[in-house]
Amino acid sequence: MKIAFAKPGRPKKGAIVVSVAEGGALSPTAAALDAEAGGLIGKAIAGSRFTGKAHQTLTVFTAAGRLLLYGVGDPAKFDLTWAETAGGGIYAALAHSGEKEVTIVMESGDERRAERAAHLALGAELRSYRFDKYRTTLKAEDKPSLEKLTVMVDGHSRAQKIYDVEAAIAEGVAFTRDLVSEPPNVLYPISFAERCLELKKLGVDVEVLGEKEMAKLGMHALLGVGQGSRRESRMVVMRWNGAGKGVQPVAFVGKGVCFDTGGISIKPAGGMEDMKFDMAGAGVVAGLMQALAGRKANANVIGVIGLVENMPDGNAQRPSDVVTSMSGQTIEIINTDAEGRLVLADALWYTQDKYKPAFMVDLATLTGAMMVALGEETCGYFSNDDKLSDALKAAGDAIGEAVWRMPLGDAYNKQMDSDIADMKNAGARWGGAITAACFLERFVNKTPWVHMDIAGVAWSRKDRGTTPKGASGFGVRALDRLVRDYVEKA
Numbered sequence: 001m002k003i004a005f006a007k008p009g010r011p012k013k014g015a016i017v018v019s020v021a022e023g024g025a026l027s028p029t030a031a032a033l034d035a036e037a038g039g040l041i042g043k044a045i046a047g048s049r050f051t052g053k054a055h056q057t058l059t060v061f062t063a064a065g066r067l068l069l070y071g072v073g074d075p076a077k078f079d080l081t082w083a084e085t086a087g088g089g090i091y092a093a094l095a096h097s098g099e100k101e102v103t104i105v106m107e108s109g110d111e112r113r114a115e116r117a118a119h120l121a122l123g124a125e126l127r128s129y130r131f132d133k134y135r136t137t138l139k140a141e142d143k144p145s146l147e148k149l150t151v152m153v154d155g156h157s158r159a160q161k162i163y164d165v166e167a168a169i170a171e172g173v174a175f176t177r178d179l180v181s182e183p184p185n186v187l188y189p190i191s192f193a194e195r196c197l198e199l200k201k202l203g204v205d206v207e208v209l210g211e212k213e214m215a216k217l218g219m220h221a222l223l224g225v226g227q228g229s230r231r232e233s234r235m236v237v238m239r240w241n242g243a244g245k246g247v248q249p250v251a252f253v254g255k256g257v258c259f260d261t262g263g264i265s266i267k268p269a270g271g272m273e274d275m276k277f278d279m280a281g282a283g284v285v286a287g288l289m290q291a292l293a294g295r296k297a298n299a300n301v302i303g304v305i306g307l308v309e310n311m312p313d314g315n316a317q318r319p320s321d322v323v324t325s326m327s328g329q330t331i332e333i334i335n336t337d338a339e340g341r342l343v344l345a346d347a348l349w350y351t352q353d354k355y356k357p358a359f360m361v362d363l364a365t366l367t368g369a370m371m372v373a374l375g376e377e378t379c380g381y382f383s384n385d386d387k388l389s390d391a392l393k394a395a396g397d398a399i400g401e402a403v404w405r406m407p408l409g410d411a412y413n414k415q416m417d418s419d420i421a422d423m424k425n426a427g428a429r430w431g432g433a434i435t436a437a438c439f440l441e442r443f444v445n446k447t448p449w450v451h452m453d454i455a456g457v458a459w460s461r462k463d464r465g466t467t468p469k470g471a472s473g474f475g476v477r478a479l480d481r482l483v484r485d486y487v488e489k490a
């Protein structure tokens, strides 16, 4: 969708969106249109249940065309995430209306209006994402009609400047959503790595490690997961050097299980198709790198993703196998479906060992237990560092991705001890998200670290404010914000 910003005025074509505060007071433009239309708008409001409550909409046709009244509710709650949700709501209300153009007329005299205008547009852009690549019979009338969105606001060039930065982040989110939406016959470790190579165009350094190189490094935890697949495993290291030489980097590490059958501990058939998104952690890291490079972040950032396919063939690893990870620690495989932590064990160890980052954040669709705990609304995370943890919480709150800290601790950690090896890869049933995090902590070697279990939030089964149904890209924006506030401003 094309996005533009313009001086306030009377839109010449397309739909017009004006805001209405709780209680129904019309904005100046709405009042002028109402007067021209002989009080039609006031009558439409009076004859409906529209009261201007937040995110309510009412469509009225006048001689000037389609008018969408958008409820802003209590103006005190009108923050930037509110603006984004409103942008998403306006897009959803008009996308399939038949209108090609829409102009949102912002009339507030508020000091932050340019910022709000930019975030309104960002919300619309994020909500307009679609993945239609494989829908060959989609008819024109089933596709969105909306092509252009203009926000009229006093200070429009400032709004445009702010939006230009946000647009880079929206592109990162779209890249993540594309990767996560792809079916696993198209997106597998080698093809995923190839998609990452495209980031070179933005100035990202991209290095791909093959199985031989990983074997040489001793990554047998990761390689063990991939050994039952016809598809070779890969590790991709992406580097954005926005802060120049000598500045300590920060690192993001992603679980990239391109398909998770469970392996020999095979999953039941029902719902197994969801496991194409078991590479979402890696998808978020790739999208984050795109966002950071796209907005030329003033930070040195490493993105590491472990790419495998978890399949059950004659060469697959077995429950009771013992593997040696790159760290030297040995792992007894209890359940081959607890594979994500095996991939991350080597990816985390490699990252801290080679790059000595100031902190590491890993993302993984790691456990069903995380979904039992927090559902599909909030991402649970774990950390060994209170400052980093608080910074992530603040970043998530600021951009509207809900995160909630979960506990670690010795009592959980010791449940991962094994009788035959240094640890086992699966513990008892209860607290499964926590014991998984404790397993990962054994590979972070004191580096300040956060583990985000995105199992519940990576895929949305319904439309939400700025996220259409499907791959959400959850994490790209929170982590971009973490880099902005905790790294670039530090």
Ligand code: BES
Binding pocket: 260, 262, 274, 278, 335, 337, 338, 339, 340, 365, 366, 367, 368, 369, 425, 426, 427, 432, 455, 456
């Ligand atoms: N990829 C799954 C977790 C998952 C489930 C993500 C549903 C998203 C939606 C992971 O590899 C897995 O299978 N975890 C097991 C671990 C168990 C065997 C210890 C689980 O959660 O059941």
Ligand code: MN
Binding pocket: 260, 262, 336, 337, 338, 339, 340
């Ligand atoms: Mn699994």
Ligand code: ZN
Binding pocket: 257, 260, 278, 337, 339, 340, 365, 366
């Ligand atoms: Zn998995």
